[in-house]
Amino acid sequence: MALTLTRTSTGTVLDVATQLLSYFSLERQELVSTARLSIEAAVFRAVTGRIPNAFTRDPKTAELLLETNEPTQEALAWISAVLPTDAPHDPDTGNDDHLEHIRTWVSTPDFFTGTIPEPLEVIRVLQRAAQAAEHLAAIPAQRTAA
Numbered sequence: 704m705a706l707t708l709t710r711t712s713t714g715t716v717l718d719v720a721t722q723l724l725s726y727f728s729l730e731r732q733e734l735v736s737t738a739r740l741s742i743e744a745a746v747f748r749a750v751t752g753r754i755p756n757a758f759t760r761d762p763k764t765a766e767l768l769l770e771t772n773e774p775t776q777e778a779l780a781w782i783s784a785v786l787p788t789d790a791p792h793d794p795d796t797g798n799d800d801h802l803e804h805i806r807t808w809v810s811t812p813d814f815f816t817g818t819i820p821e822p823l824e825v826i827r828v829l830q831r832a833a834q835a836a837e838h839l840a841a842i843p844a845q846r847t848a849a
Contacts, residue, residue, distance in 0.1 A: 712836065712837065713774070713777050713778050713781055713833075713836040713837075714833045714834070714836040714837035715833075716746065716749045716750055716774060716778045717746070717749070717778055717781065717782070717829050717830075717832050717833035717836060718830075718833045719749035720742070720745040720746045720748070720749040720778065720829055721745075721826055721829040721830055721833065723740060723745040723748055723749060724740060724742070724745045724822070724825065724826060724829065725826060727739055727740045727745070728740075728822065729741070729742070729809070729822045729825055730744070731809055731810045731819070732810065733759075733762075734758045734759070734762060734765050735754055735758040735759050740754075741806075741809075742779075742782065742805055742809060742825065742829070743769055743775070743779060743802060743805065743806075744758055744765075746775050746778045746779060746782075747768065747769060747772065747775050749778070750772060750774045750775050750778070751772070751775075755768060766802075769802060770802075776801070777836075778832075778836070779801045779802055779805060780799075780801045780842055781832040781833075781835055781836045781842060782801070782805055782828060782829060782832045783799065783801035783804045783805055784832070784835065784842045785828060785831045785832045785835055786804060786805070786808050786828065788804070788808065789804075790803075790804035791803055791804060791807075808820065809825060
């Protein structure tokens, strides 16, 4: 499956990441397994058109690649924004930790149901994030507690 993007919108990046996850399947624990992709790896591949070896061999380098790629970070922020919970705040950087938010959501059982999101639910979240990125001017402010 050869996908190459050049200067695209965040919505398009998220649409391509959705297609990649549909094709390769969802990996929850690692960035990349032998046949599956994590959400963040799918987004990185949608942005760059490739998955470096660091994603399978060196998680620290892979995380650095994710953190330093602005289009990837923007797409991850939109995914985090549409999740039903708020992103944890990183006191060291003063920013929300979108990557941790996504990883926790995809791999931690829901408090009420005890289940983790099904792959189809993950795909729907990416589709919702793509629509939000295309139709909203900026990521909405964090929700307040009711």
